Amino acid sequence: xxxxxxxxxxxxxxxxxxxxxxxxxxxxxxxxxxxxxxxxxxxxxxxxxxxxxxxxxxxxxxxxxxxxxxxxxxxxxxxxxxxxxxxxxxxxxxxxxxxxxxxxxxxxxxxxxxxxxxxxxxxxxxxxxxxxxxxxxxxxxxxxxxxxxxxxxxxxxxxxxxxxxxxxxxxxxxxxxxxxxxxxxxxxxxxxxxxxxxxxxxxxxxxxxxxxxxxxxxxxxxxxxxxxxxxxxxxxxxxxxxxxxxxxxxxxxxxxxxxxxxxxxxxxxxxxxxxxxxxxxxxxxxxxxxxxxxxxxxxxxxxxxxxxxxxxxxxxxxxxxxxxxxxxxxxxxxxxxxxxxxxxxxxxxxxxxxxxxxxxxxxxxxxxxxxxxxxxxxxxxxxxxxxxxxxxxxxxxxxxxxxxxxxxxxxxxxxxxxxxxxxxxxxxxxxxxxxxxxx
Amino acid sequence: xxxxxxxxxxxxxxxxxxxxxxxxxxxxxxxxxxxxxxxxxxxxxxxxxxxxxxxxxxxxxxxxxxxxxxxxxxxxxxxxxxxxxxxxxxxxxxxxxxxxxxxxxxxxxxxxxxxxxxxxxxxxxxxxxxxxxxxxxxxxxxxxxxxxxxxxxxxxxxxxxxxxxxxxxxxxxxxxxxxxxxxxxxxxxxxxxxxxxxxxxxxxxxxxxxxxxxxxxxxxxxxxxxxxxxxxxxxxxxxxxxxxxxxxxxxxxxxxxxxxxxxxxxxxxxxxxxxxxxxxxxxxxxxxxxxxxxxxxxxxxxxxxxxxxxxxxxxxxxxxxxxxxxxxxxxxxxxxxxxxxxxxxxxxxxxxxxxxxxxxxxxxxxxxxxxxxxxxxxxxxxxxxxxxxxxxxxxxxxxxxxxxxxxxxxxxxxxxxxxxxxxxxxxxxxxxxxxxxxx
Numbered sequence: 090x091x092x093x094x095x096x097x098x099x100x101x102x103x104x105x106x107x108x109x110x111x112x113x114x115x116x117x118x119x120x121x122x123x124x125x126x127x128x129x130x131x132x133x134x135x136x137x138x139x140x141x142x143x144x145x146x147x148x149x150x151x152x153x154x155x156x157x158x159x160x161x162x163x164x165x166x167x168x169x170x171x172x173x174x175x176x177x178x179x180x181x182x183x184x185x186x187x188x189x190x191x192x193x194x195x196x197x198x199x200x201x202x203x204x205x206x207x208x209x210x211x212x213x214x215x216x217x218x219x220x221x222x223x224x225x226x227x228x229x230x231x232x233x234x235x236x237x238x239x240x241x242x243x244x245x246x247x248x249x250x251x252x253x254x255x256x257x258x259x260x261x262x263x264x265x266x267x268x269x270x271x272x273x274x275x276x277x278x279x280x281x282x283x284x285x286x287x288x289x290x291x292x293x294x295x296x297x298x299x300x301x302x303x304x305x306x307x308x309x310x311x312x313x314x315x316x317x318x319x320x321x322x323x324x325x326x327x328x329x330x331x332x333x334x335x336x337x338x339x340x341x342x343x344x345x346x347x348x349x350x351x352x353x354x355x356x357x358x359x360x361x362x363x364x365x366x367x368x369x370x371x372x373x374x375x376x377x378x379x380x381x382x383x384x385x386x387x388x389x390x391x392x393x394x395x396x397x398x399x400x401x402x403x404x405x406x407x408x409x410x411x412x413x414x415x416x417x418x419x420x421x422x423x424x425x426x427x428x429x430x431x432x433x434x435x436x437x438x439x440x441x442x443x444x445x446x447x448x449x450x451x452x453x454x455x456x457x458x459x460x461x462x463x464x465x466x467x468x469x470x471x472x473x474x475x476x477x478x479x480x481x482x483x484x485x486x487x488x489x490x491x492x493x494x495x496x497x498x499x500x501x502x503x504x505x506x507x508x509x510x511x512x513x514x515x516x517x518x519x520x521x522x523x524x525x526x527x528x
Numbered sequence: 529x530x531x532x533x534x535x536x537x538x539x540x541x542x543x544x545x546x547x548x549x550x551x552x553x554x555x556x557x558x559x560x561x562x563x564x565x566x567x568x569x570x571x572x573x574x575x576x577x578x579x580x581x582x583x584x585x586x587x588x589x590x591x592x593x594x595x596x597x598x599x600x601x602x603x604x605x606x607x608x609x610x611x612x613x614x615x616x617x618x619x620x621x622x623x624x625x626x627x628x629x630x631x632x633x634x635x636x637x638x639x640x641x642x643x644x645x646x647x648x649x650x651x652x653x654x655x656x657x658x659x660x661x662x663x664x665x666x667x668x669x670x671x672x673x674x675x676x677x678x679x680x681x682x683x684x685x686x687x688x689x690x691x692x693x694x695x696x697x698x699x700x701x702x703x704x705x706x707x708x709x710x711x712x713x714x715x716x717x718x719x720x721x722x723x724x725x726x727x728x729x730x731x732x733x734x735x736x737x738x739x740x741x742x743x744x745x746x747x748x749x750x751x752x753x754x755x756x757x758x759x760x761x762x763x764x765x766x767x768x769x770x771x772x773x774x775x776x777x778x779x780x781x782x783x784x785x786x787x788x789x790x791x792x793x794x795x796x797x798x799x800x801x802x803x804x805x806x807x808x809x810x811x812x813x814x815x816x817x818x819x820x821x822x823x824x825x826x827x828x829x830x831x832x833x834x835x836x837x838x839x840x841x842x843x844x845x846x847x848x849x850x851x852x853x854x855x856x857x858x859x860x861x862x863x864x865x866x867x868x869x870x871x872x873x874x875x876x877x878x879x880x881x882x883x884x885x886x887x888x889x890x891x892x893x894x895x896x897x898x899x900x901x902x903x904x905x906x907x908x909x910x911x912x913x914x915x916x917x918x919x920x921x922x923x924x925x926x927x928x929x930x931x932x933x934x935x936x937x938x939x940x941x942x943x944x945x946x947x948x949x950x951x952x953x954x955x956x957x958x959x960x961x962x963x964x965x966x967x
Contacts (some may be wrong), residue, residue, distance in 0.1 A: 258786050273751045312712045349695075441789070446794075
């Protein structure tokens with residue numbers, strides 16, 4: 090992946106859409122891609138977030154405002170998922186970005202032509218941006234892996250393969266849903282510590298996991314690997330991902346084949362794909378591995394990826410209980426930390442996943458795994474924050490939490506920042522916990 | 529699921545298609561569903577296997593030979609996957625079966641009308657029958673779980689959850705391919721026993737796993753469980769499944785989150801869905817659990833399922849090396865055993881998978897997990913047959929195998945038999961091992 094940065098990243102560029110200036114997530118330098126339905130009941134179609142508005146890509150594709158390449162991209166975003174656009178790769182995606190950036194530029198004169206294609210975001214419904222063929226969840230947060238390992242396997246927290254293999258497993262694509270989907274407390278087979286036999290019950294240890302979601306662009310030919318050098322061409326962009334987890338179900342079911350029903354009741358993603366192009370100013374060096382750690386094997390090692398394969402993202406999690414809402418409290422920050430706590434880069438995940446010839450496809454989703462920092466203020470799950478339920482978190486109302494309670498609203502957010510650049514964000518990724526169904 | 533059996537199961541019913549009589553797999557009592565393309569380059573569409581022919585369901589849907597319900601089913605099988613037909617459920621599927629059975633019946637006079645809709649199977653290409661949204665692999669073969677457990681965890685072969693939880697994990701949907709797809713020996717990160725560090729290499733321990741594949745019909749509403757009593761309504765049919773495995777990759781990568789790249793390079797399925805209707809005469813009681821084993825929890829327990837939730841299927845695996853082919857040998861049988869070596873019924877798998885509200889969808893695929901018997905002649909993988917590579921299998925040429933070599937052709941087959949019934953089968957599920965790509 091080149092470090093080419095074009096006029097769409099110019100910090101001086103401002104939009105004629107007033108709400109875009111200083112917008113925490115969607116200034117004109119971001120222009121993320123998503124799927125939306127407008128308030129009048131139209132079919133879902135592709136859009137670009139700009140300030141408090143969504144630009145309708147299906148309408149734009151019908152206009153005379155685009156060159157051929159950008160129109161091809163907008164047309165590919167006019168159907169019922171972004172998969173066709175994701176399949177086109179970086180060229181058309183960048184052409185569309187440059188065209189949209191110009192159309193929204195305050196110094197250019199497209200306001201009258203573009204205005205009819207804008208919808209107030211508050212009147213729209215957002216959808217999962219792609220039809221996800223397969224969803225894979227990795228485990229790149231080394232502090233998370235260590236913290237959880239200590240709880241599940243005190244004698245053996247970080248297994249011998251961890252620093253060699255980007256550990257991952259297949260998740261459930263069908264239950265990936267968009268931010269705002271209620272989190273129905275799931276039932277599951279679990280075994281409480283003192284019981285002699287397991288039982289079916291609503292989970293008592295409902296948790297979140299703070300992750301990034303990676304959206305795959307063009308796929309590979311089945312049987313052929315994607316090299317680490319080429320990996321960037323297959324990454325369309327990223328968003329936020331919450332890997333909701335039922336810890337009591339997980340503890341009972343996960344051996345020997347890994348998590349299953351403890352995770353697949355729901356995975357929430359933020360609705361916007363922040364593109365690889367938008368992320369370019371925020372690329373940073375992968376932090377050096379601690380002394381004594383093994384070097385990645387050659388198929389996972391690329392100088393360019395090491396030099397700029399990590400991202401300057403600050404991630405944050407907040408909680409708001411029902412009583413906090415009633416009492417007028419602000420959400421409580423549970424954690425805050427950098428995404429550079431990932432032991433592997435996203436390009437390394439792509440190269441590893443395909444090294445055996447497994448075919449990736451446009452619209453596939455990777456979760457990075459929970460991104461925790463080395464200290465408690467940056468732990469990415471309640472399992473870690475409460476040390477397995479032993480140390481409750483206190484809320485401003487005096488309530489305490491070891492795991493999530495019904496009525497809790499959990500929000501993930503992330504912010505990309507770099508010197509001399511306009512910051513961008515993902516929007517939020519939220520879920521409100523609702524009581525289990527009866528029975 | 530009722531035990532209702534109609535005229536389509538009549539052992540006296542014969543077809544005017546001569547090759548159907550006595551056909552090991554596809555007599556008129558079977559009528560499995562699949563996707564095919566004919567030799568003239570037509571688009572893939574649904575078909576029914578009958579003897580050495582395939583009946584074109586898209587052509588049949590256009591005819592005047594069907595009543596409304598059967599036509600609805602045939603139309604749903606006329607597109608590029610069977611998913612719409614699977615979504616319709618048992619009613620339309622059974623109506624189509626009864627219509628097709630009558631149209632092919634030697635005692636009725638539809639020969640001239642139906643003949644133009646038949647294609648010789650040998651001139652057709654078969655496809656994966658459904659667009660698989662999600663693929664889940666279970667672990668119901670208790671003898672397999674014990675045998676493998678002994679190799680991977682000698683101190684702890686069968687974990688405490690095994691007899692309570694139908695253990696399963698998510699597999700990769702994108703790399704599920706149809707019988708006959710070459711098995712490209714995959715590369716992977718692995719660690720040979722004496723090495724101090726892992727390396728990227730072509731697997732040296734390529735193996736097969738004998739499984740049944742379960743095709744899901746109608747799905748459930750997200751968040752709502754499918755009860756064990758209702759599970760049968762969501763099962764469209766079954767086929768054979770080979771869960772190819774790279775054992776050296778698996779041993780190194782699988783902890784703590786389960787198998788990943790060791791499995792997701794390829795999973796092979798037989799092309800035909802033998803429907804729940806065709807299977808009805810072969811339903812048998814689930815074998816009683818050994819004394820001392822726990823009873824299934826109530827959400828997994830149904831008297832009807834216990835009485836007739838298992839299937840009288842004899843499964844068989846053969847191998848044919850390159851030299852065996854050259855020397856004119858017949859394939860060597862590696863194992864033969866009953867599918868009743870499953871510790872859980874298929875209905876139990878459906879009930880368990882959805883107990884947390886995870887949504888199943890039409891065309892989803894379950895693998896049962898490797899079905900091994902208690903003795904070596906019924907072991908469902910080379911890992912078990914060779915006891916982890918320690919005891920080679922000898923081929924008729926004098927060659928030996930601990931794991932699969934390039935040029936080996938592996939075939940799974942299965943046969944449903946019951947007193948007074950015409951036997952039916954799945955067709956074969958084959959794969960030829962081809963050398964790893966260079967590099």
